[in-house]
Amino acid sequence: MSGCSDCGSCNPATVVEFPGSPTALKTVAVIGPPNSGKTTLFNRLTGLRQKVANFPGVTVEQHTGLATLPDGRTLQLIDLPGVYSLSPRSEDEQVAYDVLTGQRSDTAKPEAVLLVLDSTNMGRHLMLAAPILSLGLPTLVILNMADDLRSRGGRVDVEKLAGELGAPVALVSARRGQGVEKVFDFLAGAMPKPAPKELPILQDVPKCRAWAGHIGSQAAYRAPAPPKWTRRLDGVFLHPLGGPLLFLAVVVAIFQTIFTVAEPSETLVDWVIGHIGNWIAAALPAGLFKSLVIDGVFKGVGSVIVFLPQILLLFLFIGILEDSGYLARAALIADRTMAKVGLQGKSFIPLLSAYACAVPAIMSTRTIENKRDRIATILIAPFMTCSARFPVYLLIIAAFIPNRPLLGRFLSTGAAAMLGLYILGFLVAVLTARVLKSSILKSGRTPFLLEMPSYRWPTFTSLGLRLLDRSKVFLVRAGTIILLVSVLLWGALNLPYTNGHPPEIANSLAGTVGRTIEPAIKPLGFNWKIGIGLITAVFSRETIIATLGTIYGMDPASNKEGLQAAIHHDLTAGGAFALLVFFAFAMQCISTIAVVRRETGGWKWPVLQFSYMTLLAYVGAFAAFHLIH
Amino acid sequence: MQLSVNCDLAEALPASLMDLRQGDAAILDGIDLPMEDARRLMELGFLPGTQITAGRSAPGGDPRVFQVDGSEIALRRETARRLKVRGKKTAKLDAKPRV
Numbered sequence: 109m110s111g112c113s114d115c116g117s118c119n120p121a122t123v124v125e126f127p128g129s130p131t132a133l134k135t136v137a138v139i140g141p142p143n144s145g146k147t148t149l150f151n152r153l154t155g156l157r158q159k160v161a162n163f164p165g166v167t168v169e170q171h172t173g174l175a176t177l178p179d180g181r182t183l184q185l186i187d188l189p190g191v192y193s194l195s196p197r198s199e200d201e202q203v204a205y206d207v208l209t210g211q212r213s214d215t216a217k218p219e220a221v222l223l224v225l226d227s228t229n230m231g232r233h234l235m236l237a238a239p240i241l242s243l244g245l246p247t248l249v250i251l252n253m254a255d256d257l258r259s260r261g262g263r264v265d266v267e268k269l270a271g272e273l274g275a276p277v278a279l280v281s282a283r284r285g286q287g288v289e290k291v292f293d294f295l296a297g298a299m300p301k302p303a304p305k306e307l308p309i310l311q312d313v314p315k316c317r318a319w320a321g322h323i324g325s326q327a328a329y330r331a332p333a334p335p336k337w338t339r340r341l342d343g344v345f346l347h348p349l350g351g352p353l354l355f356l357a358v359v360v361a362i363f364q365t366i367f368t369v370a371e372p373s374e375t376l377v378d379w380v381i382g383h384i385g386n387w388i389a390a391a392l393p394a395g396l397f398k399s400l401v402i403d404g405v406f407k408g409v410g411s412v413i414v415f416l417p418q419i420l421l422l423f424l425f426i427g428i429l430e431d432s433g434y435l436a437r438a439a440l441i442a443d444r445t446m447a448k449v450g451l452q453g454k455s456f457i458p459l460l461s462a463y464a465c466a467v468p469a470i471m472s473t474r475t476i477e478n479k480r481d482r483i484a485t486i487l488i489a490p491f492m493t494c495s496a497r498f499p500v501y502l503l504i505i506a507a508f509i510p511n512r513p514l515l516g517r518f519l520s521t522g523a524a525a526m527l528g529l530y531i532l533g534f535l536v537a538v539l540t541a542r543v544l545k546s547s548i549l550k551s552g553r554t555p556f557l558l559e560m561p562s563y564r565w566p567t568f569t570s571l572g573l574r575l576l577d578r579s580k581v582f583l584v585r586a587g588t589i590i591l592l593v594s595v596l597l598w599g600a601l602n603l604p605y606t607n608g609h610p611p612e613i614a615n616s617l618a619g620t621v622g623r624t625i626e627p628a629i630k631p632l633g634f635n636w637k638i639g640i641g642l643i644t645a646v647f648s649r650e651t652i653i654a655t656l657g658t659i660y661g662m663d664p665a666s667n668k669e670g671l672q673a674a675i676h677h678d679l680t681a682g683g684a685f686a687l688l689v690f691f692a693f694a695m696q697c698i699s700t701i702a703v704v705r706r707e708t709g710g711w712k713w714p715v716l717q718f719s720y721m722t723l724l725a726y727v728g729a730f731a732a733f734h735l736i737h
Numbered sequence: 738m739q740l741s742v743n744c745d746l747a748e749a750l751p752a753s754l755m756d757l758r759q760g761d762a763a764i765l766d767g768i769d770l771p772m773e774d775a776r777r778l779m780e781l782g783f784l785p786g787t788q789i790t791a792g793r794s795a796p797g798g799d800p801r802v803f804q805v806d807g808s809e810i811a812l813r814r815e816t817a818r819r820l821k822v823r824g825k826k827t828a829k830l831d832a833k834p835r836v
Contacts, residue, residue, distance in 0.1 A: 192780040197773065229807045232782050313779035317806075331807055338809075346793040346802070440795045440802070440811050447813070453800075555774050555816035557781060560802055560809035 135184045135216045136295065139204060139240065140224030141233055142190035143561045145252040149224055149282035150187040151573050153291065160577055168203045177296045186218065194239035199479060208243055220246040222291065227251035227279065228262060228332050234320035237273060242307050247275050248294040255281040262332030269327035274305025283567060338562040345437045355441045359460060362425050373417035381410040396605055404598030409591060415699060419468040419582055420575050422461050426472050427574045431566035435475065436558055449538050450545025452478065452556055455485040462492035466700045470707055471578060480549045484541055486704055487717050490695050491537035493530045496649040500691050501529055503653055507672040508684040533692050593698045597647055613658050618643050632690065633683025633733040645696040682736035686729035694725035752825055754803060754817035757791035760828025765789055769819040782806030783820060
């Protein structure tokens with residue numbers, strides 16, 4: 109295609125002869141259309157030796173892994189994003205194109221290509237072969253899902269296809285591991301290469317499809333029968349009545365499990381971290397350094413790790429939904445409802461997960477291919493009432509709203525207030541989505557397309573690798589930023605150090621800041637103590653409870669009643685209402701900020717989001733305070 | 738086409754994918770969308786001259802799944818409306834796919 113004209117400028121000395129050359133390969137790119145089983149093959153070839161990062165400057169994720177050949181040589185594999193064509197229009201296609209043509213300075217130009225196609229849909233998928241093969245790199249065409257092709261009565265003559273394409277072809281089932289040895293043969297340079305063939309340069313899709321069809325018929329390709337089980341299962345999952353009911357059941361099950369597991373798992377992780385912390389604390393001499401290690405670094409890291417069980421659980425669910433093919437059906441069912449606020453079906457599960465925790469929810473927006481829809485979903489996710497807001501709401505509601513039955517035994521005043529806060533967050537999210545989708549994130553008229561993959565059993569390997577992958581992303585990438593902020597926050601709470609002792613929290617840097625901002629938060633009905641609480645809540649929302657406990661000089665765990673009384677004494681009813689509204693709207697969570705930065709590939713969106721949410725929280729709290737007054 | 742019009746008249750009306758009920762099939766005639774969007778649809782198999790069969794849908798009939806070129810792709814109503822078809826073959830009621 110258009111990129112081929114650049115080949116004249118390539119230095120011929122750097123071109124490695126392949127296959128046949130004894131020179132070991134350095135980098136091999138894996139590319140294919142979405143739903144071709146590309147990632148399954150990549151996992152099969154590299155196993156646990158994978159790394160995940162973002163391509164610098166873009167939101168496209170870069171998966172690299174090491175594959176060891178039977179002769180002991182090791183080479184690097186890059187899993188490129190799934191693309192339908194190589195004409196660079198979307199960000200994914202641009203990255204794939206740039207990597208393959210060696211135009212990215214951060215990625216070595218691949219010396220060979222593994223082109224993964226779905227053999228059950230070969231006619232259409234072969235369209236990608238023309239532009240890839242005309243890049244001139246040694247390419248193995250992998251016809252994946254061979255097991256499906258066979259069981260559904262399809263067939264293809266691999267030898268003939270290789271002859272037609274002028275490139276070696278392997279029929280493979282990456283899921284079952286059948287035929288994968290041929291991929292290793294190719295990588296080791298041990299696969300016979302058919303005579304090269306001049307491929308037509310096809311710019312328009314109909315001609316490209318006609319060419320693919322012709323090649324297919326030359327290779328005696330017989331398309332498989334329609335997937336019988338998929339049709340049957342769709343009869344159930346997309347049944348006009350049963351479909352939505354099953355969808356609801358799945359949604360409730362996920363929500364319930366994450367919500368139920370969230371608290372005990374956090375308590376457990378907290379307990380474990382606490383014990384390790386005590387153990388380290390005992391080994392360190394008392395002083396500034398110990399405080400930094402324990403209260404800064406260790407607590408900072410701890411505040412990240414507590415989210416891990418929820419992340420793993422959510423990704424286990426999403427992994428099962430996505431790998432089985434149900435996620436596309438769920439998105440289909442949810443689409444019309446989500447379209448009402450300008451979003452789409454695939455935003456539903458991430459937003460639902462945000463009720464447990466925005467961090468895994470934002471990470472799970474990767475299933476949304478449309479970039480604008482994805483950003484919009486990321487931006488509204490933190491408005492969903494996450495589990496960290498719950499204890500804060502609980503404390504303030506208990507301190508200010510006498511618990512009386514409202515609807516008999518079913519609804520008390522406290523529960524109604526809690527429900528109201530959930531609804532408040534949801535409404536603001538919906539409103540924000542509408543505003544975003546009709547302004548800066550307007551999707552234009554880009555049609556919504558959703559490919560329905562065949563149903564498949566998820567494999568343990570794939571689920572396991574997915575969990576490992578997401579935990580790594582979360583712990584390493586988000587962890588670094590959180591660590592930095594944690595240490596800064598520790599500094600604010602523990603400096604200036606006088607006579608070898610940390611200052612009273614009121615006299616610390618944070619206390620000074622709390623007093624300084626008092627004029628700004630006074631209109632909301634907050635005094636400087638609440639101000640310090642708000643600052644420390646940037647750590648994570650529930651930290652305000654511990655901070656207020658410290659300021660009022662009591663242990664929040666053992667003296668809950670006392671803390672409630674103290675807060676009641678310091679806040680008016682209007683101020684309490686304002687504080688609730690502030691917590692409902694503000695983005696007080698460094699983990700979320702860190703994850704948004706990672707997932708959007710820069711500081712632009714998290715800064716915008718933080719500013720917007722803080723402004724909204726301020727205005728909302730101001731209105732709330734004056735409403736009650 | 739709620740009214741029982743005669744066949745000639747039905748042929749004359751420009752039909753779109755939106756007019757297909759579950760099981761109906763028709764030949765794609767053209768895509769009334771900007772070039773970029775049409776290209777994306779064509780890459781997924783929506784090429785003029787291809788037979789498209791309407792499949793199941795979300796409750797309310799929107800979006801609907803279409804079987805095309807060996808794949809199943811769901812389109813919203815607003816998109817399906819832009820894909821003009823001809824030669825509609827209505828699903829026979831007794832030929833419902835056995836489940």
